[in-house]
Amino acid sequence: QHKFWETQPVGQFKDLDNPNLPEGPIEPPTPLSEVKAEPYNLPAPYEWVTCDMDLDSTCTEVYNLLTNNYVEDDENMFRFNYSKEFLQWALRPPGYYKAWHIGVRVKSTKKLVAFITGVPARLRVRDQVVKMAEINFLCVHKKLRSKRLAPVMIKEVTRRVHLENIWQAAYTAGVVLPTPITTCRYWHRSLNPKKLIDVGFSRLGARMTMSRTIRLYKLPETTVTPGFRKMELRDVPAVTRLLRGYLGQFAVAPDFDEDDVEHWLLPIENVVDSYLVESPETHEVTDFCSFYTLPSSILNNQNYSMLKAAYSYYNVTTKTPLLQLMNDALIVAKQTDYDVFNALDVMQNEEFLKELKFGPGDGQLHYYLYNYRIRNALNPSELGLVLL
Ligand code: NHW
Ligand code: EN5
Structure with a gap:
C-alpha cells in the first residue's frame, strides 16, 4: 500500500487503534557520526544541486518548475503559482539552511526537474517545544512522475536535516499518507x-x-x-x-x-x-x-x-x-x-x-x-x- 512510508518513522495506519503508544519521538536521535555523509543515489541521468535562492537566475528556474508542475486541484483547472518574491520569503526565514533547498538537475543539460525544501522552525506540540524542519515545495516534473523519485528526495532532505541535529518535521499534503495529525x-x-x-x-x-x-x-x-x-x-x-x-x-x-x-x-x-x-x-x-x-x-x-x-x-x-x-x-x-x-x-x-x-x-x-x-x-x- 505505502512501500516507502511504511519504512519511515511516522504514525502508521495499523497503530491508529493502539492506545498504548506514547506521545513523542518515534525513534531517538542517532549520533551525528552515524548520519550518512554522502547524498543518496539518484538514477544515473540526474544530479543533486543546492539551490541558491539569493540568485535571481536560480529563483527563476525554481519558479518555472513549480509554475508548470506543482499542485493542481482534482479537476486540473488551477495550479498554484507561487511568485519568486514569495519563494524567497518562504525559504529564507531566520536561521535557514541553504543546503535544505534541494534541486535535481539533468546532468547533461542542467535542466531543473525536481525540488524539495525545508526551513527550520520551533513547533510546540502540547507542552513540548521541538526544533523541526517544515518541508514544502516537493515537486517532480510531470514527465518524471511515478519513477519513485519522491522517496529519494524525501530521504535526502531528511539526511540534510539530520546533519543539523534536527530529528522532527512538519508538512502538509492534499493526499492521504500515514498518518494525518488532523x-x-x-x-x-x-x-x-x-x-x-x-x-x-x-x-x-x-x-x-x-x-x-x-x-x-x-x-x-x-x-x-x-x-x-x-x-x-x-x-x-x-x-x-x-x-x-x-x-x-x-x-x-x-x-x-x-x-x-x-x-x-x-x-x-x-x-x-x-x-x-x-x-x-x-x-x-x-x-x-x-x-x-x-x-x-x-x-x-x-x-x-x-x-x-x-x-x-x-x-x-x-x-x-x-x-x-x-x-x-x-x-x-x-x-x-x-x-x-x-x-x-x-x-x-x-x-x-x-x-x-x-x-x-x-x-x-x-x-x-x-x-x-x-x-x-x-x-x-x-x-x-x-x-x-
Ligand atoms: S504537498 C505538495 C506535493 N507536491 C505536489 O503535489 C506537486 C505535484 N506532484 C508532484 O510533483 C506539500 C509529484 O506527484 C510528487 C510525487 C513529487 C508529489 N508528500 O516519485 P513517486 C509538500 O511539499 C509518496 C509525501 O513515484 P510522484 C510536502 C507516495 O505516497 N509523500 O511519485 C512534502 C509514494 O510513497 P508510498 C508523497 O508522483 C512532504 C511515493 O511518494 C507525496 O512521481 C514530503 C511515490 O513516489 C507528498 N505530497 O512524485 C515528506 N506525494 O509509500 C516530508 C506522493 O505511498 C517528510 N508521495 O509508496 C519529512 C522529511 C524531513 C524529516 C526530518 C527529520
Ligand atoms: C501545501 N502547502 O484542491 C499545499 N484547492 O478547496 C499542498 N477548490 O481551490 C496541498 N475542482 O472548491 C494542496 N471552489 C491541496 C489543495 C490543492 C488545490 C485544491 C481547492 C480547495 C480549490 C475550488 C475550485 C474547484 C475547481 C474544481 C473550489 C468552490 C468555491 C465556492 C465559492 C462560493 C461558495 C462555495 C464554494
Whole structure:
C-alpha cells in the first residue's frame, strides 16, 4: 500500500487503534557520526544541486518548475503559482539552511526537474517545544512522475536535516499518507464572483442570478474598526506578545519569537499582509489579522490566466469581535484586487466562515509530523499552525 512510508518513522495506519503508544519521538536521535555523509543515489541521468535562492537566475528556474508542475486541484483547472518574491520569503526565514533547498538537475543539460525544501522552525506540540524542519515545495516534473523519485528526495532532505541535529518535521499534503495529525477543509469567500464563475472556480447557485450573486458578496468600500491599520516594524514586539498569548491554547502551534514575527508577518507587497487594531485611546495593539498571497494559474480559459487568492494566515483578537476583524480583512483584500479569500477550518476560523459567506471547497489539507507521534488525531480547531 505505502512501500516507502511504511519504512519511515511516522504514525502508521495499523497503530491508529493502539492506545498504548506514547506521545513523542518515534525513534531517538542517532549520533551525528552515524548520519550518512554522502547524498543518496539518484538514477544515473540526474544530479543533486543546492539551490541558491539569493540568485535571481536560480529563483527563476525554481519558479518555472513549480509554475508548470506543482499542485493542481482534482479537476486540473488551477495550479498554484507561487511568485519568486514569495519563494524567497518562504525559504529564507531566520536561521535557514541553504543546503535544505534541494534541486535535481539533468546532468547533461542542467535542466531543473525536481525540488524539495525545508526551513527550520520551533513547533510546540502540547507542552513540548521541538526544533523541526517544515518541508514544502516537493515537486517532480510531470514527465518524471511515478519513477519513485519522491522517496529519494524525501530521504535526502531528511539526511540534510539530520546533519543539523534536527530529528522532527512538519508538512502538509492534499493526499492521504500515514498518518494525518488532523485533516482540514479549505473554505472560499468570493470577492469577485463574476470572474470566479467565468473561470469555473465557483458556480452560480440554484435560483441565483449573476446580479443577485454580485450583491450577495458585496462588501463596504472601507474598513469599519477604528484604529485598523497595516502592521509596521515598530509593532513587532506587541504583535509577538499577542500571537504568543493566542497560540498557547492550541495543541500544535509555532513558537514564534520577535525575529520570526518580523520575518513571517511584517507586510511584503504581494507576499504577506498584516493588519492590526491600535486602540485610538490607549494606543495598545489589541487585535491582529494576516493573509498571504498565492495566485493560481487558470489552466484553460480564454479570458483569464490568473486567479488572485489571499489565504488567511494568523489572526488574533482580544477586543474586536473576530467576525468584524475578518470582515475588515475581506474589505482590504477586495480593495487590493483579490478575487477570492481562502481559509482553513483551523484555530477559531469556524466562528466566522459561515457568517462571512465562505463556502466549503472541494480540497482538503492533511497535516503530518515526521518522527513524532500524537496519540489521537486532532480536531482542526486544535491546530494553531498554517504552512505556506
Ligand atoms: S504537498 C505538495 C506535493 N507536491 C505536489 O503535489 C506537486 C505535484 N506532484 C508532484 O510533483 C506539500 C509529484 O506527484 C510528487 C510525487 C513529487 C508529489 N508528500 O516519485 P513517486 C509538500 O511539499 C509518496 C509525501 O513515484 P510522484 C510536502 C507516495 O505516497 N509523500 O511519485 C512534502 C509514494 O510513497 P508510498 C508523497 O508522483 C512532504 C511515493 O511518494 C507525496 O512521481 C514530503 C511515490 O513516489 C507528498 N505530497 O512524485 C515528506 N506525494 O509509500 C516530508 C506522493 O505511498 C517528510 N508521495 O509508496 C519529512 C522529511 C524531513 C524529516 C526530518 C527529520
Ligand atoms: C501545501 N502547502 O484542491 C499545499 N484547492 O478547496 C499542498 N477548490 O481551490 C496541498 N475542482 O472548491 C494542496 N471552489 C491541496 C489543495 C490543492 C488545490 C485544491 C481547492 C480547495 C480549490 C475550488 C475550485 C474547484 C475547481 C474544481 C473550489 C468552490 C468555491 C465556492 C465559492 C462560493 C461558495 C462555495 C464554494
